[in-house]
Amino acid sequence: MFGFWSVGRIFEYIAGSKNLIILYFIAGITGNICSFAFIPSTSVGASSSLFGILFCLYVIQKYEEKISAQLKHQRTGMQLGNIILINIILNIGFGIFSTIFDWAAHLGGSIAGILFGFALTTKHNWNLKIILSEKNNSIVKKKFFDNYYIYFIAIFVVDILFLLSFFNIKNYQIVYGEALKKAAKNNTTYLRYSDLSQYEFILAIQNKETNPQNILQDALFLHDKNIFFSAIKIYEVLLLMIENNFYSPKFSNPENKRLITESLNLAKSKKPLPKELVEKISNISKITSDICSKPAALFMTLGYFDISGSLYECALGLDLSENTFAVKSVESFYLANDKNKINEILSLVVHIEDEAKKQK
Structure with missing residues (x-):
């Protein structure tokens, strides 16, 4: 001014x-x-x-x-x-x-x-x-x-x-517009991470999709299959859980933090996991976007929009044709007031659209 x-x-x-x-x-x-x-x-x-x-x-x-x-x-x-x-x-x-x-x-x-x-x-x-x-x-x-x-x-x-x-009109504009409309209708309160431990029974015991140990297995499996982008998003979510002492001490311990941090760095460098870690991975019969979208939906319902945004971004990485995941991710990050993440998603949508045009 x-x-x-x-x-x-x-x-x-x-x-x-x-x-x-x-x-x-x-x-x-x-x-x-x-x-x-x-x-x-x-x-x-x-x-x-x-x-x-x-x-x-x-x-x-x-x-x-x-x-x-x-x-x-x-x-x-x-x-x-x-x-x-x-x-x-x-x-x-x-x-x-x-x-x-x-x-x-x-x-x-x-x-x-x-x-x-x-x-x-x-x-x-x-x-x-x-x-x-x-x-x-x-x-x-x-x-x-x-x-x-x-x-x-x-x-x-x-x-x-x-x-x-x-x-x-480009696809990213449609995604952004839809996300804003949904965010305006979303009355869920943005919860503090200090309250995350209150939902341990629902997230870690009652629902296997949101159990952090199962989520970690999914991330390692995706990493082993060279699906680095989605694995990175899950690793980031898991580290966020550990930082906020979720499911402690069964999950939020220094050993798990070290394992996830090292795996995250390997995924960012597009390097494979160590053999001793690969042997411990539980096999998944079929890779689908449900790996990320199902836990994302529950975290979004509870009001943990940072987590749901990253998990929907992970789901988009597993199914690039599904605009719904992009919309949900932008909606989540909009409710979390994270403009950097919104721009990241929209840039990804632009990249997907450009790649689709090249293949035609």
């Missing part, structure tokens, strides 16, 4: 409050439409408006330099090139480490700002030509690019193009 306040004051001084308000909304709308079209997750913010104002000011600055040189008039000394460069570097830098960065919104806002800047400078330039022609008793003819409104039309066309891309 400080950036908008400081840059906005400069723009208001140069172009007036009316143009500031118009540009704020135009750049904001264009930036967010661009974001919806190109980013596999939804974000709304004013950063696109800030970029629009910055780039518009840059266009005005370059125009002012040109006019000052022609009229041999002293320049204002405004230098925005370095400010814009610093903003771009900072945003890209933060974007590498954070999902806050929305390059598409900034791109859309910047395009709108540049075109708006051309509209303002074109209008000013034409008025200046009229004044100088009257002073010199000469006649000026209006050329096509002397019409400032063509740049407003250009902004409208850019928005339409972004919208056309947005309405070319």
Whole structure:
């Protein structure tokens, strides 16, 4: 907000409050439409408006330099090139480490700002030509690019193009939309892991699918069959259980933690399990998504959305054609307020869709 306040004051001084308000909304709308079209997750913010104002000011600055040189008039000394460069570097830098960065919104806002800047400078330039022609008793003819409104039309066309891309609905957009609808209807309370031990009888004894020892056997079996992605997701869930002393001391002990951590590292490196561990694995007659989806459903019912999200992600890895698992995973992570995991799932859906297109 400080950036908008400081840059906005400069723009208001140069172009007036009316143009500031118009540009704020135009750049904001264009930036967010661009974001919806190109980013596999939804974000709304004013950063696109800030970029629009910055780039518009840059266009005005370059125009002012040109006019000052022609009229041999002293320049204002405004230098925005370095400010814009610093903003771009900072945003890209933060974007590498954070999902806050929305390059598409900034791109859309910047395009709108540049075109708006051309509209303002074109209008000013034409008025200046009229004044100088009257002073010199000469006649000026209006050329096509002397019409400032063509740049407003250009902004409208850019928005339409972004919208056309947005309405070319992709699978990840369907998944995200369905997940948000389901999350809005889900009234389950997000439970604390400190309460997990209260459900040991239900999860560890009454239901074999959610017994951590059985889940560990499933993970090791998938790992042994080189199904690394799904095995990794289960290992991560098991470590989360151990960290919160679930099923202690039968399961949550240092030996199990060491075994799972080592297996997780091997799976991430796509390396096989040690032979002595493979010999202890219980064979599963058929590999199905039920290995992950059944325990996921129970954990989701209880309100452990981090666990259910990872297990549904595991199920998606076992059945790439099942959109329901992607929807359930995104719904879980949305309820857990984990944006990084949501982006991970949506990126996976995009990858699956791209691979399917290559095979056609």
